[in-house]
Amino acid sequence: MHELSHTNTTEPTSERVHPRPQLTRRRWKDLSGVWQFAHDDDNRGIDARWYEHAETFDQHIVVPFPPESRASGLHATGYHPVVWYRRTISVAPQDREGRILLHFGAVDYRAQVWVNGRLVAEHEGGHTPFTADITSVLSPDEAQEIVVRAEDDPRDLAQPRGKQDWELEPHGIWYHRTTGIWQPVWLEFVPRTFIKTLRWTPDTERGRLGLHVRLNQSPSRPLRVRVRLSIRGEQLADDTYLLHGQEVRRDIELDPVRFKADRKELLWTPRRPNLIDAEISLLDGDIVVDEVGSYTALRSAGVRDGRFLLNGSPYYLRMVLAQNYWPESHLAAPGEGALRREVELVKELGFNGVRIHQKVEDPRFLYWCDQLGLLVWGEMANAYVFTPEAQRQLTREWLDVLERDYNHPCIVTWVPINESWGVPNLEGDAAQRAFVRSLYHLTVSLDSTRPVIGNDGWEVVEGDILGVHDYALDGKTLRERYGSAEALEHTLKAVQPSRRNFYLAGHHRKGEPVMLTEFGGLSHAPTQADRWWGYGTLPDTDALLSRYEEIVTAVLDSPVISGFCYTQLTDTEQETNGLLREDRTSKLDTERVRAINTRVSRALQNDVIAEIHALADERRREQLRASHQMDTVAED
Incomplete structure (x- = not known):
């Protein structure tokens, strides 16, 4: 019997953004919605074989919202270290021609999955995806039972948890917890031999794209991989490669004449987020075995001579710190539209980047950053203690993060540790310094295409950018500190x-750019009945806007600061230091904030020239579009 089964041309189940935007197939089934649910506070579900007893599940939950949230329908904010989910799904006979994969975007923190009473997956890591091939455990009937156990000890400080509070109620800068399923769950229908991973590595200097394709298994005979690339509907490449084993690596050269002539129209930037669409087919002769969609971009990120570089040129980063936490749904977005809207809000305020704080964000958010043009600093959710278990857990999950998000052009910097979280004695403990240094070098070894900051904020051990956290509350102090x-x-x-201490013993400056990667944190006093928290509190919104302009202007006037990240985008729980409220309405005049944020920086004198050229290019394109429309009317 033939080893390979061929792609079914069934229409897609949804027109929404695919939960894994960098590798999509037409045939997938969303499993969001109402599931059965049960708390297991005594941790007896495994011994009692709850995965075989439907009667145990006495509650219902709306997936993918965490049980602590209102959006889940439960709003159970107490300590519940173990929770269980159950759902029955249907798999039609025509969907069993190949293999069936069950995907989880993220389950916090440890997960076990049973299908029809058989254990099919175990995973550790609250922010990273995992997959189970459930083909061999499907029952002959159409109905299939999925059971998920999630373990998330709220008081385990060795667990990478980010800003999830270990106390019963939120305090300080920590928020309500997110337990269990909080990103999409979906089925995917694939052939027996299929494309498992894609890896894109752009080369902006030579106009090439590196591609690494890996299959789920080695085929019994050589297959071919066909790659078609296009931008705005115009074909850039159509190449076919012989695949002898399980993987193939190739450099795809774009048209050199076109690349030289239209380099700006091909490079990805926040102003021009030019994305290259990709179709990758796995071929057995002339038969399409598997076909996936993807996208990439020509974009480089680096540092040199004290400046951050985008596509080889100095670029000033104007970022905002984003918790990406919603009052009704916690770490999970309340809906797909909220992910796009978050990106739009950041851009409307005049920022060109976002630093996702202590959270690995949903890939669909990164998709909108890619599509709409927003730079991202990718950061790990940290633990709070330094133990061998904490080191193991953080390192393993960080490796999964790097693999999942490598292809996103929006990500331009990696930050494995923030403010010495999880390494509280960096200055006095050589082992902790070695851990930070090892994370830096491990990250660079897996991704040498982006700058890496070993520890952001202070206590520099190793890094390509010096990130400074300074919550000085007035422009005069900032000018005194960073004026020369x-x-x-x-x-x-x-x-x-x-x-x-900013520099730890043994660190020597290597010309790294210096950025204020946290500053501001301004709040204004709400009504007396409300509780609030911020780094500095102003009496009203007028005073808040005035002080915001004062400190941002002071930073932009610094000749030695190469970028900034303002704290923060939205109010979050008791933190009321956002430019926006929790419901994403603005406290301040958006146009005023945008005008402040987009002022030319003194650190990059060529900002002025770049801005003039960009505006001139925009005017020329508008004139060409207008001319084309007039010609079309004349022809009609």
């Missing part, structure tokens, strides 16, 4: 803005 190269060095060595 001499003032900067004095600030980092003697002032120590966060009352932490």
